[in-house]
Amino acid sequence: MKEIQVGLIGFGTVGTGVVKILREKGDLLSSLVGVPIKLKRIADQDLNRDRGVPVPKGVLTDQVEQILEDPDISIVIELIGGLEPARSFILKALEKGKHVVTANKALLAHKGNEIFKKAMDSKLDVGFEASVCGGIPVILALQQGLVANEIESIFGIFNGTSNFILTRMTEQELPYSAALKEAQQMGYAEADPTLDVEGLDTVHKLSILMYLAYGAPLNPEAVFVEGITRIGALDIAFAREFGYSIKLLAICRKEGSLLEARVHPTMIPKSHMLANVQGAYNALHIKGDSVGDILLYGQGAGMMPTGSAVVSDLVNMGRNINKGIAQRIPQNLSIQRFKEKGLSFKPFQEVMTHYYFRFSALDRPGVLSTIAGILGANQISVASVIQKGREIEGSVPIVMMTHEARESDVQKAIQEIDRLAVITDRTVIVRVEN
């Protein structure tokens, strides 16, 4: 083999990072693979924008077929994001016998079962290191480094935008809206931040990790999700008083044959390493039955970190191509394992955890006892209460931390409480992990 030819679809931020790395480190990468890697063609709709990296004449095209139909290209990198046409391009590439590298977590979470099956049937590989936690080698850890482990739990901060906002709210005591605005000004949040702040992006990434760890079929619907938009500066201040930080956490825990999977703002003890993950950083905490606790930390997004992950896939795929092999890591087996082991998702209503409630109530006698009564009637036992006289628009915050309680009981109780005439706003619920 003289060289491995690569086609890149999508010349946006991450695509530019990939092109930069391939340009600057071509010799190094070729020596790490064993044969040269050549970026033969880049397809993008915008042929004119200056990305700050020179591209030889003839490489850039707006015709994606020039990549998909080129028999000399053996690896296609998909970096356009979104479901369509990314899905069609990837399926077409696989049909044409090309390996695929993608950073597209939304696509894998929603259509990964189809894509991985197609790759398996075609005896091809799909690299997706860049789809979770950017430059942190988390896919590698699960597919290779931790194979001797049953994964007992996964805790993670997978969304830099949300973590940046929560960090600014904590450090600067900003309200949510001001922190979001700052994140947008600094380029950490998009004009429409929904996917990030509502937790959906985190759900996509958790789904991919559960596919690797348990063979769980890719299905974002199976993961409970709640975003950070209702967290107030007040909640962060109370959390601090109780010794906690609030993070948008992805949580997966295996108990027997049940998998708990949820994404929501979570109070974690300030001393936990995840509590110290600040700004736009990501981290993954895994507990394995052999290895114990592992934490992987780094930049989860951005041109160069994500480019680094894409290129690592390219190198590892290139090494396989150079050796004339594919499917070195049996990708389908994890799904079989899920079925063989009789695993299933635990209904969210049955989750047991600790809770923080912030009630907004009129400052009247008897309110506290009414609330406590409803909680008690729903088997929710209160561990501590803070009621401080700071009146905000006529109501006072009453904060409670509970002992372990059941999600269904909590939802029932809070619905009942929120209907009381003395309650002036929807109760804020933050789940707590100790």
Add this chain to the structure above:
Amino acid sequence: MKEIQVGLIGFGTVGTGVVKILREKGDLLSSLVGVPIKLKRIADQDLNRDRGVPVPKGVLTDQVEQILEDPDISIVIELIGGLEPARSFILKALEKGKHVVTANKALLAHKGNEIFKKAMDSKLDVGFEASVCGGIPVILALQQGLVANEIESIFGIFNGTSNFILTRMTEQELPYSAALKEAQQMGYAEADPTLDVEGLDTVHKLSILMYLAYGAPLNPEAVFVEGITRIGALDIAFAREFGYSIKLLAICRKEGSLLEARVHPTMIPKSHMLANVQGAYNALHIKGDSVGDILLYGQGAGMMPTGSAVVSDLVNMGRNINKGIAQRIPQNLSIQRFKEKGLSFKPFQEVMTHYYFRFSALDRPGVLSTIAGILGANQISVASVIQKGREIEGSVPIVMMTHEARESDVQKAIQEIDRLAVITDRTVIVRVEN
């Protein structure tokens, strides 16, 4: 291929962990490889000790030749540690066409050039994930995950024993000797703790990482080393006052074509993630030019974490054997890169950093000015001074933090100061990283 047969040399703590994992997870591991992995034979001098894991009759032998001479065994795991006979066994295994997995950092640091060359010439692989940071997949990260990066620096806590001792000294304000005793009682330190507390074990691990990151020929002599035995409770208290923690740190930094490589007690800001690595845990902080900062954290030693790393090598090697390939990752290239790039080790005397000095001086007028004068004459500029009246056996501690200074100047100045009649004990030097 029906199955991959494995021979294990050394049925000690880690060996027992490997046998446990292979017993309990045989089916899972076979499915992850594609063919069954069979532990055919275990060689150990002690045939009678109960390791708490059942071994089928005929598997355990005290004749290592039964592994090395068995043509059906394709992977040999070496877990006896030390230089000889481990080196001879590994070379013999390679001669006989067997791949090797080892956790032996001392051997790789001292004899790795010979072993890796032999493996390369024989077209075989050596897996050594377990040699650095136990269960944390650090070798994997450098060989595969971070290949798109020039590594700018490596900072690490690689020795659980020393970190446990320093943690106990910090948390409980214990003197070194009491913390060491506790570590020994808890099984974290050996009866002779020299390799751990004098930093040699950390040097071995740093040498291996520098081989991967820069192709630096394996040579522990090229790394400056100083242990933790002279750190006192007083130094830890002063460090805290300045906002630092003291850790036994492995440091490697690339500047131009020079590699700085050193292992010594180091003050790092309390807010740095490495400062929060407590007890027997390990962590590796890498800075790559694409990926930025990466931290990998977990248990660096112990039966199951290290067993987890050994088995991950076994699985990855098994995947290659199953596909009929070897040397998927070109192991020799990194060495070539070192030469091609004209890299060399920076002489330790030329290192520039900040310093903490604790002088033990008689409480006499003029001492401070004498010390400051000698420092100044050696181009060492003092950033802050603490002199407190606590007299210990007739002398007082005088503590100084310096601006950036040159190691050779510091050694010269401290030698001169330690010869002063008013200085009652050797000055404690702790280097500082900000």
